Amino acid sequence: MNRYSPLDVGGPSPLDMVRAVPRILRAPHLFLTEVTARHGAAAAIPLPRTPVLVLADPAGVRRVLVENARxxxxxxIQYNALATVTxxxxxxxxxxxxxxxxxxxQPAFHHAGLREVAAHAVHAGRRLAAEADALAPGQPLEVLDATSRAGLEVVGHTLAAADLSNDAPLLVEAVGRALELVVRRAASPVPGTWPTPSRARLAREVAAIDDVCARILADRARRPLDDPRDLVGLMLAAGMDxxxxxxxxxxxxxxxxETVASSLTWTLDLLSRNPSALARVHDEVAALDVAPGWDDVPRLPFLRAAVDEALRLYPPAWVITRQALADDVVAGVDVPAGTLVIVCTWALHRDPALWDDPTAFRPDRFAEPARRDHYVPFGAGPRLCIGRDLALVEEVLVLAELLRTHTVRPAGPPRPVDAxxxxxxxxxxxxxxxxxxGSRP
Known part of the structure; x- marks a missing residue:
């Protein structure tokens, strides 16, 4: 075993890393998958000063995210970069x-609140259908943009119990532009503290975000704060500044x-390329007597399984990073304090040792509930995404309402992934x- 790291585990050499730079910049998820496939589910990446452990081992992932999460x-680097925006x-x-x-x-994500979210999700599915109907015959719908627009109503009512039709698009677009700049800066060899045009653009986007947020906060503060269910109301009532x-x-x-729009897009793409699965979804939603709602979610098990399978193949959080605060042992590797641990969700979800035919879209994998330490689209442990249930209810009902009256088919070959x-x-x-x-507008 060749070691180029303080960690007692194999991995690429420094020369391998230099040669891989174009691949890392183009498709970092595929590079990390190649590392774990070649060197094992726990592998070291030789970076100066900081030991780096790439992890796609289920027991190791559980150790880091659940058993020893504290x-x-x-x-x-990942979260520090995000924090420049969030x-x-x-x-x-x-x-x-x-x-x-x-x-x-937390109260915003209790089931009582999800019932109201469900109603807005159905309306978002209806808006998505109307947007498709408004296109010229034969013209494809740009699904990523459309799902983002359709979800704005859900965002507004979850965040501030209001119609944010004016402010929500501005906020989402400014956040999206800022995140793109953050990703580009992270991939650039130029230090982020240098006065570059990119840094100036990021400052402008963050200022735009601050302006929109200030308007949303001012509007919410003018309305009653007794027994709030929305996020902003809960935070203002708790005295947060x-x-x-x-x-x-x-x-x-x-x-x-951002993550719901991504997941909806990939689910629709996968269904469009798998006619038998799409037919089962159509049959399931056709069995509903009326437009779907909160009480119908348990009646849509195959659609929910299709969403779960899409999250397996295209997890929005395709990588999860942590820094070891104390010495530990992970997947048999001694991990000293300060080590950067990279959990590659993409690799974990596509490991042929863990999944049959791992690149195939097979919703039946999730037909029965089971514990799967190797399925972590929302993370795991105490840092499990607080909005997991909200996201799943929203996605299932948006799709149910759309596919109750519409079908989808590809408009071209599969698109490559930008991580x-x-x-x-x-x-x-x-x-x-x-x-x-036979369906009516």
Whole structure:
């Protein structure tokens, strides 16, 4: 075994890393998968100063995210970069501040609140259908953009119990542009502190985000705060200051809206390329007597399984990073304090040792509930995504309402993946979204 790291485990050599730079920049998810496939599910990457462990071993992932989670922090390059946009919110934050904020916003994700989210998700599916109907015959729908627009109503009511039709698009677009700049800066050899045009553009986008958030906060503060169910209301009622509320607002745009739009897009793409699975979804939603709602979610098990399978193949959080705060042993490897641990969800979800025919879209994998330590699209342990149930309800009902009246088919070959903050189809994703015979607008 060749070692080029303080970690007692194999991995690529420094020369391998130099040669791989173009591949890392183009497709980092594939590079990490190649590393674990060649060197094992726990492998070391030789970077100066910091030991780096790439992890796609289920027991090792469980050790880091669940069993010994308090020994691992989020002061990593990934989360520090995100924090330039989100601030130290629930996504990038850590420690007591994170625990306090999570307790404050938790009521927004209880089942009583999800019932209301369900109604807005159905309406979002209806808007998606109407957008497809408005296209010229034969014109494909740009699904990534359309799912993002359709979900804005859900975002507005979850965040601030209001119609944010004016402010939500501005906030989402500014956050999206800022995140793109953060990803580009992270891949650049130029230090982030240098006064570059990219740094100036990022400052402008963050200022635009701050302006929109200030308007949303001011509007919500003028309305009653007794027994709030929305995120901003809960935070204001708990006495959090404007900056803290702003950071959580932006965090939930990234962790909620951005990831749901990505997941909806990939699910529709996979269904369009798998006619038998799509037919089963159509049969399932056709069995509903009326438009779907909260009470119908348990009646859509195959559609839910299709969403789960799409999350396996295209997990929005395609990589999860942690920094070891104390010495530990992970997957048989001695991990000293300070080690950067990279959990490659993409590799874990596509490992042929863990999944039969791992690149195939087979929703029946999730037909029966089971414990799967090798399935972590929302993370695991105490840092499990707080919005997991909300996201799943939203996705199932958006898709149920759309596919109740429409079908989808590909508008071209599969798109390559851009591994940015989330996984996105490179150049967008056009699909033909067509009304089913006999269904009425």
């Amino acid at each position: 020994a691992y922090g989020k002061a990593t 601030g130290p919110g629930l996504l990038a934050g850590d420690g007591q501040r994170w625990r306090t904020h999570r307790r404050v916003v 404007d900056r803290q509320v702003r950071d959580e607002l932006v965090t939930f745009v990234v962790a909620g809206h 940015l903050v989330t996984l996105r189809p490179r150049g967008g994703l056009p699909l033909h979204v067509e009304r089913l015979p």
